[in-house]
Amino acid sequence: MHDHAEVIDVASDALESSFERLLSSIPAFDEAASRAAYARQAELTKPAGALGQLEDISARLAGVFGEPTPDPRGAAVIVCVGDHEVTREGVSAYPSEVTPAMVNAFLSGHAAVNAIARSVNASVTILNVGVATTLAPHPSLVNAPVRLGARNIRVESAMTRSETLRAVLLGADVARSAVEGGADLLVAGEMGIGNTTPAAAVTARLLRLSPEAVTGRGTGIDDERWTRKVEVVEAALSRGASSADDPMEVLADLGGFEIAAMVGVMLQGAACRKAVILDGFVEGAAALVAARLAPNFQAFLFAAGLCAERGHRAQLNALTLSPMFDLGLRLGEGTGGALAVPLLRAAAATLREMRTFAEAGIPR
Numbered sequence: 384m385h386d387h388a389e390v391i392d393v394a395s396d397a398l399e400s401s402f403e404r405l406l407s408s409i410p411a412f413d414e415a416a417s418r419a420a421y422a423r424q425a426e427l428t429k430p431a432g433a434l435g436q437l438e439d440i441s442a443r444l445a446g447v448f449g450e451p452t453p454d455p456r457g458a459a460v461i462v463c464v465g466d467h468e469v470t471r472e473g474v475s476a477y478p479s480e481v482t483p484a485m486v487n488a489f490l491s492g493h494a495a496v497n498a499i500a501r502s503v504n505a506s507v508t509i510l511n512v513g514v515a516t517t518l519a520p521h522p523s524l525v526n527a528p529v530r531l532g533a534r535n536i537r538v539e540s541a542m543t544r545s546e547t548l549r550a551v552l553l554g555a556d557v558a559r560s561a562v563e564g565g566a567d568l569l570v571a572g573e574m575g576i577g578n579t580t581p582a583a584a585v586t587a588r589l590l591r592l593s594p595e596a597v598t599g600r601g602t603g604i605d606d607e608r609w610t611r612k613v614e615v616v617e618a619a620l621s622r623g624a625s626s627a628d629d630p631m632e633v634l635a636d637l638g639g640f641e642i643a644a645m646v647g648v649m650l651q652g653a654a655c656r657k658a659v660i661l662d663g664f665v666e667g668a669a670a671l672v673a674a675r676l677a678p679n680f681q682a683f684l685f686a687a688g689l690c691a692e693r694g695h696r697a698q699l700n701a702l703t704l705s706p707m708f709d710l711g712l713r714l715g716e717g718t719g720g721a722l723a724v725p726l727l728r729a730a731a732a733t734l735r736e737m738r739t740f741a742e743a744g745i746p747r
């Protein structure tokens with residue numbers, strides 16, 4: 384790992400230029416490799432189209448990696464964590480203290496994401512960009528809080544531009560380390576009590592949807608809290624501080640530190656020509672921001688499952704992505720993203736390991 388804390392101390396203009404470099408470093412999707420993969424799928428020993436979505440996934444992977452028969456192996460889940468002062472408004476079913484407690488659970492290896500990531504041979508790294516409690520050092524923890532919690536979006540902007548840039552660049556830095564460590568498949572995950580509220584606000588603004596259309600039950604709130612949560616999202620949007628046409632402004636105004644860090648993870652993954660796997664609704668908000676920031680980004684993004692949180696379908700539609708499964712997950716942490724890892728590996732394996740009709744001598 385690099386010295387991540389370094390990012391925090393550099394001046395604003397240096398942050399701006401690092402960010403510009405990140406955006407401009409995202410390559411174009413390799414259409415020729417993708418076409419070659421589709422052509423190979425058409426020759427493989429199966430009825431035409433019989434591998435369904437796996438065929439499209441394999442061709443998309445070819446375009447991402449820039450080779451007709453890609454071999455994605457290493458997988459890394461980067462769980463970005465942060466607190467939210469908007470929890471004071473009673474928008475979650477759980478208290479903020481759960482966030483640092485869950486970080487300790489991630490570090491001890493016993494949370495859902497650890498169990499699922501282990502089962503698919505993916506690493507788990509925790510990036511703390513905004514938890515308000517001191518966290519003990521751990522080899523799997525990158526501890527670089529930009530601020531101790533995102534501000535209460537009902538009344539003020541969550542982050543300043545320079546705080547937002549720092550969080551994005553920290554995410555990018557950790558993603559670069561993961562790629563240097565061998566990751567071909569990057570899952571952006573998150574944990575942060577209260578964060579489905581900023582995710583709803585970001586989604587509503589960017590997609591120009593009503594708060595009701597994108598505000599869900601998060602950790603499982605009742606009707607009364609849901610009505611309050613919609614009011615909070617409405618109030619955050621009516622402060623009028625951000626323009627839907629400026630994704631960084633929307634992120635700073637309505638988002639949070641872990642959402643910003645996921646934007647960085649995703650952009651850097653694409654910049655390294657790696658597949659970026661989208662987990663749930665909170666990641667979806669980050670992906671909308673990343674897609675608006677860099678036109679080339681979207682082609683590097685794969686949707687894992689459809690998440691049960693209201694508004695996730697609208698995010699996927701806006702990103703023109705089809706979910707690979709629908710298991711009713713609404714956890715976050717990168718759990719759904721990790722579950723997609725074997726599907727991506729399997730899709731690529733069909734291209735590499737199956738024979739064509741001609742090679743196998745099978746008539747058609």
Ligand SMILES: O=C(O)c1ccc[n+]([C@@H]2O[C@H](COP(=O)([O-])O)[C@@H](O)[C@H]2O)c1
Nearest residue numbers: 475575577578579601602663664665715
């Ligand atoms: O990403 C999702 O789809 C998702 C849906 C519902 C809940 N979550 C997780 O639950 C927490 C946010 O829920 P809430 O109710 O506190 O806003 C946060 O830690 C997320 O990881 C995540």
Ligand SMILES: Cc1cc2nc[nH]c2cc1C
Nearest residue numbers: 477481574602714715716
């Ligand atoms: C226990 C718990 C674990 C989580 N993991 C992601 N979000 C979460 C929210 C809660 C409440």
